[in-house]
Amino acid sequence: MSKFRIQMARRQGERKAKEMGYDSFPVDPFAIAEAEDITIEPKKADQVGVSGGIIFHNDNVGIFYATNIKSEGFRRFTVAHELGHYFLEGHPEEILKIAPIHISKAGFSQGTNSIELEADHFASGLLMPSKLVGDVFGGSKVGLDAIVALSSLAECSLTASAIRAAECCDYPMAVIVSSGGNIAYAFMSESFKKLDKLAFLRKGSPLPTTTTLQFNKDAKNVAHSRTTCGETSLAQWFSCNRRLSLDEEVIGLGSYGYTLTVLSSEELAVDPDDNDQDEEEQLLDSWTPKFAHGR
Numbered sequence: 570m571s572k573f574r575i576q577m578a579r580r581q582g583e584r585k586a587k588e589m590g591y592d593s594f595p596v597d598p599f600a601i602a603e604a605e606d607i608t609i610e611p612k613k614a615d616q617v618g619v620s621g622g623i624i625f626h627n628d629n630v631g632i633f634y635a636t637n638i639k640s641e642g643f644r645r646f647t648v649a650h651e652l653g654h655y656f657l658e659g660h661p662e663e664i665l666k667i668a669p670i671h672i673s674k675a676g677f678s679q680g681t682n683s684i685e686l687e688a689d690h691f692a693s694g695l696l697m698p699s700k701l702v703g704d705v706f707g708g709s710k711v712g713l714d715a716i717v718a719l720s721s722l723a724e725c726s727l728t729a730s731a732i733r734a735a736e737c738c739d740y741p742m743a744v745i746v747s748s749g750g751n752i753a754y755a756f757m758s759e760s761f762k763k764l765d766k767l768a769f770l771r772k773g774s775p776l777p778t779t780t781t782l783q784f785n786k787d788a789k790n791v792a793h794s795r796t797t798c799g800e801t802s803l804a805q806w807f808s809c810n811r812r813l814s815l816d817e818e819v820i821g822l823g824s825y826g827y828t829l830t831v832l833s834s835e836e837l838a839v840d841p842d843d844n845d846q847d848e849e850e851q852l853l854d855s856w857t858p859k860f861a862h863g864r
Contacts, residue, residue: 574683574687575686575687575690576690578653578657578686578687578688578690578691578694579690579691579693579694579736580694581656581657581691581694582649582653582690582691582692582693582694582695582696582698583694583695583698583699583700585601585652585656585691585695586694586695586696586698587698589601589604591698592701593701594697594701594705594722594723594724595696595722595723595724596695596696596697596698596723598645598648598649598652598692598695598696599645599648601652601695602632602648602652605630605655606630607630607631607632607652607655608629608630608631608632609631609632609633609634609648610631610632610633610634611633611634611635611636611644612633612634612635612636612637613636614636614637615637617635617637619635619672619673619674620634620635620638620643620647620650620673620674621633621634621635621647621648621650621651621672621673622651622670622671622672622673623651623654623655623664623670623671623673624669624670624671625661625664625665625669625670626669630655632648632651632652632655634647634648634651635647638824638825639823639824640726640823640824640825641724642720642724642725642726642727642729642730643726643825645696645724645725646692646696646725646726646729647673649691649692649695649696650673650688650689650691650692651673651688652691652692652695653687653688653689653690653691653692653695654671654673654684654688656691657684657687657688657691659684660684660687660688663684664684673685673688692729693729693732693733693736696723696724696725696729697719697723697725697729697730697733697737699736699737701723702719702733702734702737702738703737703738705718705719705722706719706734706737706738708739710740710833710835710837711734711735711738711740711742711833712742712816712818712831712833713796713798713818713820713831715734716730716731716734716831717730717820719733719734726822726825727820727822727829728744728746728822728825728827728829731744731756731829731831732744732756735756735757735758735761736758738758739760740758740760740833740837741758741760741761741763741764741833741834741837742757742758742761742831742832742833743755743756743757743758743761743806743831743832743833744756744757744829744830744831744832745770745781745806745829745830745832746822746827746828746829746830747776747781747785747827747828747830748785748826748827748828749785750775750776750782750785751773751774751775751776752770752771752772752773752774752775752776753772753827754770754772755769755770760837761832764803764809764811764813764837765803765807765809765810765811765813766809766810767803767807767808767809768807768808768809770806770807777805777806778805779799779801779805779806779817780797780798780799780801780817780819781817781819781828781830784797784819784821784828785828790821790828791821791822791823791826791827791828792821792823792824793821793823794820794821794822794823795820795821796818796819796820796821797818797819798816798817798818798819799817799819800814800815800816800817801814801815801816801817801832802814802815803815806832813834813836813837814834814836815832815833815834816831816832816833816834816835817830817831817832818830818831818832818833819831
């Protein structure tokens with residue numbers, strides 16, 4: 570899955586939000602679906618295993634979403650993810666090669682399926698356009714409090730908000746989602762990756778001996794959405810030579826069953842290569858007309 574295609578999917582989500590007239594939070598994926606005459610239905614709460622899906626039947630399109638996870642943000646992201654399959658070029662055709670119904674597990678699960686990754690990033694851009702995210706954070710250092718604020722304004726899950734913050738903000742930060750003693754997935758901002766030669770935090774790999782690991786030993790911490798914070802280091806998490814001190818902020822994600830960890834530090838400066846992002850934006854803009862496609 571090329572980084573360029575992921576960026577294009579995210580950009581297409583942002584453009585769709587702008588096209589639909591959203592210039593402030595929150596962006597409503599249900600209203601966007603209604604404007605496209607897409608039927609949306611909730612699944613019964615006892616039906617578990619998937620987050621949602623999309624159905625193409627002749628000229629009719631339907632989206633369904635799971636209700637077993639008691640998070641409005643997760644449901645909104647799921648609907649936005651399915652809208653990605655509807656709006657992104659080639660997705661309906663790819664889905665219809667197999668069957669008229671497509672089941673998804675939205676939410677940055679870091680799977681290998683390219684259209685799932687693209688739909689996740691479309692949803693991220695749709696619900697949290699970079700300009701609106703930038704308006705929330707300004708030039709301040711981004712930690713857990715700021716991510717919670719974004720989550721509330723955008724009406725998105727904490728995990729999606731944390732990843733979007735890392736994508737949009739200049740300050741180096743890393744986001745880790747874990748369960749028990751293991752890492753589920755991780756996301757680092759581009760400026761964070763430049764801090765040293767960092768080991769990649771792979772799915773299923775054990776958590777290092779950190780505040781997060783200690784937090785996860787008590788299941789009530791996760792179930793009751795408790796928070797804690799501690800001090801850690803770059804070397805402790807990423808097996809590198811640089812022993813840079815980091816703030817480790819941790820929050821349980823309730824019924825979702827996972828823990829969110831945010832690594833950052835007030836000692837870290839703005840990304841010195843931020844101008845590269847402007848050039849990247851111009852390149853993406855130049856390619857967008859070839860990528861844009863709706864049904």
